[in-house]
Amino acid sequence: MDATTNKPASPSRNRWWSLSVASIATLIVTADTGQLSIALPLIITEFGADLTLASWIALVYALITASLYLPCGRMADLLGIGNLFLAGFILYAVSSIAAGSSQSAVQLVIFRALQAAGSALIMANNFALVTALFPPEERGRAMGIAGGAISAIGYTMGPVIGGLLTHGLGWRSNFFVSSVLAVGGFAAARVLLPPESFKPSIAKGAKKEPFDLIGALSFACCISLILFGLATAQKGGWQSPLVVVSLIAGFALLFFFIHWERRAGAPLLDLALFRIPAFAVGNMARWISFITMSVSILLMPFYLQFALGLDPLRAGFLVAPTPLAMALLAPLTGWMSERFAAERLCAAGLAVSGCAFVLMSFLSPVSASVDIIVCLGLVGIGMGLFQTPNNNLLMTAVPRHRLGVGSAFLSIVRSLGYSIGTALATTIVGAQLTATGASSLQSFAKQVGTAGSGVGLAAFMRGFYFACLTAAVLCFLGALISSVRVSREAR
Numbered sequence: 001m002d003a004t005t006n007k008p009a010s011p012s013r014n015r016w017w018s019l020s021v022a023s024i025a026t027l028i029v030t031a032d033t034g035q036l037s038i039a040l041p042l043i044i045t046e047f048g049a050d051l052t053l054a055s056w057i058a059l060v061y062a063l064i065t066a067s068l069y070l071p072c073g074r075m076a077d078l079l080g081i082g083n084l085f086l087a088g089f090i091l092y093a094v095s096s097i098a099a100g101s102s103q104s105a106v107q108l109v110i111f112r113a114l115q116a117a118g119s120a121l122i123m124a125n126n127f128a129l130v131t132a133l134f135p136p137e138e139r140g141r142a143m144g145i146a147g148g149a150i151s152a153i154g155y156t157m158g159p160v161i162g163g164l165l166t167h168g169l170g171w172r173s174n175f176f177v178s179s180v181l182a183v184g185g186f187a188a189a190r191v192l193l194p195p196e197s198f199k200p201s202i203a204k205g206a207k208k209e210p211f212d213l214i215g216a217l218s219f220a221c222c223i224s225l226i227l228f229g230l231a232t233a234q235k236g237g238w239q240s241p242l243v244v245v246s247l248i249a250g251f252a253l254l255f256f257f258i259h260w261e262r263r264a265g266a267p268l269l270d271l272a273l274f275r276i277p278a279f280a281v282g283n284m285a286r287w288i289s290f291i292t293m294s295v296s297i298l299l300m301p302f303y304l305q306f307a308l309g310l311d312p313l314r315a316g317f318l319v320a321p322t323p324l325a326m327a328l329l330a331p332l333t334g335w336m337s338e339r340f341a342a343e344r345l346c347a348a349g350l351a352v353s354g355c356a357f358v359l360m361s362f363l364s365p366v367s368a369s370v371d372i373i374v375c376l377g378l379v380g381i382g383m384g385l386f387q388t389p390n391n392n393l394l395m396t397a398v399p400r401h402r403l404g405v406g407s408a409f410l411s412i413v414r415s416l417g418y419s420i421g422t423a424l425a426t427t428i429v430g431a432q433l434t435a436t437g438a439s440s441l442q443s444f445a446k447q448v449g450t451a452g453s454g455v456g457l458a459a460f461m462r463g464f465y466f467a468c469l470t471a472a473v474l475c476f477l478g479a480l481i482s483s484v485r486v487s488r489e490a491r
Contacts, residue, residue, distance in 0.1 A: 015133040015142075018192045021085060022129050022146040024185040025122040027154045028092065028178060032061075032119070034158020035178075039171035046171075047105040056109050063227055064116030065123070066415040067220035072124035073408025074268050077401060078211060081125050081132060082197035084404075085189045088121025093182035100175030122185070128407035131395040132197065139396065140334035140342075144388040148330020152323040159316065215268035218257040223412070225250030230419045234426040269409070270402055278397040279406070281481055283413050285346060286390050288478035289383065290417025292353060292471040295425045296322065296360075296379055297418075299464055304372070307365045307457060307464075321373050325380025330388050337389035346393070347482035349385030354475030356382055361468035365457065382475070428470060429463030 036058060043057065076084045095114035102108040127147060134142045165173040200208065229246035237243070261267040274280045304315035337345055356378035363371065391410065398406030433456065 014192060014194070015138075018133055018194065018197075019130070019142055019146055021185060021189045021193060022126045023150045024181060024188060025085070025088075025126055026146055026150045028181050028185065029119050029123050030151050030154025031158035031161060032115075032178065033058075034155060034160075035162030035165070035174045038159050038162035039166045039174050042166060042171045043105070043108065047108075053105050053109070057105065057112055059228075059231055060109055060113050061116040061119070062231075062415065062419075063224045064113050065120045066227055066412060067224045068117055068120035069124040069408040069411045069415070070219050070269060070405065071216040072120045073128070073404035073406070074211065074216070076125045076128060076404030076407075078200055078209065080198040080200055081129050081404060082189060082193045084121050084125050085129070085193070086186060088118045089182045089186035089189060090118075091121065092118030093179045093186065096175045096179035096182060100172040100179070118182070124408040124411055125404055126407060127391060127395050127410055128403035129193075129197070131398070131403055131407070132400075133194070136396060137338055140337035140388065140392045141331055142334070143391045143395070144331040144334025147391055148334065148384070148388045149327045152327035152330065156320060156323040156327070209266035212261075212264055212266055212268040215257060215260055215264060218253050218260060219268060222250050222253035222257055223416075225253065227415070227419050230423045233423055237430075238427070269405060273398065273402060273406065273409075276397050278393055282346075282390055282394045282397070283409065285350065285386075285478045285481050286394070286410065287413050287417045288474050288481075289350060289353070289386055289390070290414050291421035291424065292357065292474050292478075293379075293383060294418045294421030295357075295467055295471040296376070298422050298425050299429070299467060300376070302460070303363065303464055307461065308367070318369060318372055319376060321377040322380035322383070325377050326384040326387070329381060329384030333385055334388040334392065337392045342389035342393040343482050345389040346386050347479045349382045349387075349389070350475045350479035350482060351382070352385060353379055353382030354472045354479065357468045357472035357475060361465050361472070363464075364461065424470070425467045428467045429460060432459045432463035432466070 040057065072084060072088075092115060095111050095118055099108055099111035099115060102111060127143065130142045130146055131139060161177075162174055165171075165177060225246045229243050229250060232240060232246065233243045258271070261269050261271055300319055301315060304310045304318055310318070333345060333349075356375055359371075359378065360375040363375065394410060395403070395406060
């Protein structure tokens with residue numbers, strides 16, 4: 001493989017089989033959240049845990065993965081992508097067995113943290129693996145399968161699998177099944193990955209760089225504090241002392257991290273990556289896309305169950321068009337990104353999503369199911385047009401010796417986008433609910449069915465309207481950013 005570019009020098013004949021490693025990793029991680037959400041009520045009941053401790057079962061996973069993405073990506077560049085996958089699958093399998101054998105909620109939180117570390121090791125390097133294995137003329141399709149179609153399938157099937165396992169075998173079975181998949185991923189990585197995947201991604205003749213421990217620790221702390229502050233704000237409000245202190249400390253550490261990285265001889269994050277226009281602007285558009293996606297993911301279940309009065313099963317079927325459209329489009333748009341300007345596909349995708357959110361803002365408590373399906377289907381089409389070409393564009397811009405870091409940064413942007421989008425939607429809707437005495441979505445849900453639910457529902461719909469319009473504006477802004485990139489970097 002070329003030392004300065006990410007174009008394989010001698011692509012493996014078995015690279016399409018090797019793609020199964022990235023696909024298994026994606027499936028495990030994307031299905032995890034849905035499985036846990038279904039099993040969590042039974043976990044709380046069995047352990048007699050309070051809601052605060054229960055929330056940490058889910059929150060610790062998000063904090064640990066986000067904080068470890070970048071260090072794991074850097075380790076892949078120094079030690080070899082394949083080695084990080086092997087370590088990640090082993091850690092995930094062992095910690096999943098331990099989580100399924102937990103005898104208390106505290107134990108489960110600890111083992112979820114170890115699960116998250118395993119998840120970070122494999123997911124931080126997923127895009128790097130695909131980029132290293134596939135030449136540019138095949139890379140889009142590969143990313144469409146492993147990063148697009150499989151991801152959408154995992155998000156869709158996670159709750160279904162979790163429901164079946166929890167109902168038939170108990171909540172612990174979810175973790176045991178995850179461990180089996182991780183063992184399968186380890187075997188696939190050991191057998192199918194080419195030998196070059198286990199070698200450091202450094203330029204020929206270059207001195208091996210040390211690991212930036214100070215940078216890793218400061219980044220882990222800053223991203224954890226920021227995400228914790230955003231998550232806490234959704235329940236306690238932005239004026240909560242814990243939220244204020246967490247965010248101030250997090251951003252202070254972020255400034256320290258940037259200052260340190262600018263002066264480090266072997267930085268954890270090479271800031272020169274952001275001087276590559278496609279990488280810098282592409283990540284900005286990516287960040288916007290996940291902010292808007294989280295608005296839909298958060299608010300649609302509330303709308304469907306509390307505004308329309310649907311049961312969870314029917315609500316689940318109605319939200320399916322989004323991931324289904326993304327799964328179907330991902331391989332196609334990956335193929336298209338190999339032949340057409342990926343920037344144009346990204347701009348078109350965000351524009352379609354923006355139109356979908358405009359239509360979504362007109363939904364009401366009496367809207368027909370077909371209207372909802374059209375809106376969510378258009379969101380899926382838009383994001384399907386955007387995500388795989390965006391992934392391909394970003395990773396193609398990253399130098400060979402920085403593939404791990406580049407791939408990890410894409411995962412960080414996704415985590416930040418989801419967290420900020422969730423906090424944004426919660427704040428917009430919460431501002432409308434304040435006058436009704438329901439200051440949060442959680443308290444609104446408790447109000448439904450009471451005498452004051454009519455007023456609360458009207459306030460929720462106003463918040464839903466403004467949140468959808470905000471998402472639409474952000475999508476159009478992202479489309480504009482992508483279009484600017486086309487004009488400046490036309491081929």
